[in-house]
Amino acid sequence: xxxxxxxxxxxxxxxxxxxxxxxxxxxxxxxxxxxxxxxxxxxxxxxxxxxxxxxxxxxxxxxxxxxxxxxxxxxxxxxxxxxxxxxxxxxxxxxxxxxxxxxxxxxxxxxxxxxxxxxxxxxxxxxxxxxxxxxxxxxxxxxxxxxxxxxxxxxxxxxxxxxxxxxxxxxxxxxxxxxxxxxxxxxxxxxxxxxxxxxxxxxxxxxxxxxxxxxxxxxxxxxxxxxxxxxxxxxxxxxxxxxxxxxxxxxxxxxxxxxxxxxxxxxxxxxxxxxxxxxxxxxxxxxxxxxxx
Numbered sequence: 201x202x203x204x205x206x207x208x209x210x211x212x213x214x215x216x217x218x219x220x221x222x223x224x225x226x227x228x229x230x231x232x233x234x235x236x237x238x239x240x241x242x243x244x245x246x247x248x249x250x251x252x253x254x255x256x257x258x259x260x261x262x263x264x265x266x267x268x269x270x271x272x273x274x275x276x277x278x279x280x281x282x283x284x285x286x287x288x289x290x291x292x293x294x295x296x297x298x299x300x301x302x303x304x305x306x307x308x309x310x311x312x313x314x315x316x317x318x319x320x321x322x323x324x325x326x327x328x329x330x331x332x333x334x335x336x337x338x339x340x341x342x343x344x345x346x347x348x349x350x351x352x353x354x355x356x357x358x359x360x361x362x363x364x365x366x367x368x369x370x371x372x373x374x375x376x377x378x379x380x381x382x383x384x385x386x387x388x389x390x391x392x393x394x395x396x397x398x399x400x401x402x403x404x405x406x407x408x409x410x411x412x413x414x415x416x417x418x419x420x421x422x423x424x425x426x427x428x429x430x431x432x433x434x435x436x437x438x439x440x441x442x443x444x445x446x447x448x449x450x451x452x453x454x455x456x457x458x459x460x461x462x463x464x465x466x467x468x469x470x471x472x473x474x475x476x477x478x479x480x481x482x483x484x485x486x487x488x489x490x491x492x493x
Contacts, residue, residue: 210390210418219386219419223426223477224433226379227469230372231434237368238462244361255331257288257319260344272317275342279319282334284327291318376476383423383480387415391488398489408489416482423477427470434466 210216257275262268272290279288296315323329335347391398398411438458458466 210394210414216386216390216418216422219382219422219477220426220429222382223379223423223473224429226375227427227430227473228434228437230375231430231466231469232437233368233371233375234465235438235458235462237365237372238458240361240365240368244358244365253323253325254350255321255323256348256350257321257338258346258348259317259319259342260346261314261316262344268317271342271345272319275317275319275338275345278337278341279321279334282329282337284324284329285321286324287322289320291320379473379476380480383419383477384484387419387481387484388488390415391485408486411489412482412485415485416478419481420474420478424470424474427473430473431466431469 257279259268259271259275262271276288276290279285293315296318297313300315331347331349338345338347401411
């Protein structure tokens, strides 16, 4: 299969010259899709672990500072006495302003800006805490108090991201299918071009596996070449995207840095492309020759 000897002038086939370029394009898309799927999976894991067991109690701005402090103390007492609540922490005004600054800009520095008081609540997922009941108790005891259950929108967001992740895997499968189809088309075209030479090889005793090995070897090197080209374009693209994400300095932008597994997968992509092309060409030749000769 890996023999370097060739009795067929496969290197001179014009129809095979575009195969490395197409493989390069497919490898490039596969790497981008792989990184995208990894980012989505990382976002789902981060939000699921960081937000799924938390609530936020929001108290509307009060007319006076004393009223705001009393409302905050009453809300804290009710929340901390609720079964299933592990911790309840007051978010300071400075922290609230830090959260609002990306949207308000210079307005966030104004001292007379009416700000709600926030309480960050950590709950036990297994406690069966009734958020609706907690919200009613707070609304009766503290006017203007509401409970934001992160799990409601988090479940919807995770479903959306999971769907995007499945689409990413479907794109990878589609890319592999198109690559296999291209190799099949190129191999069959080569068989038709070299039909006479293949018949001569059969007359002098060459087996189908010998002919298939020559096509497979040629396809393998073309696949590896195309994979290297695609990898050469994918790495600068990912580095550019990572630089843009870092320059934005936003917590909403996921980290595009790659781990060891991702880099190893990218480095092996030319090998994968070569192996897929080799196996596809070999199987195609054997099946075609079984019907043709």
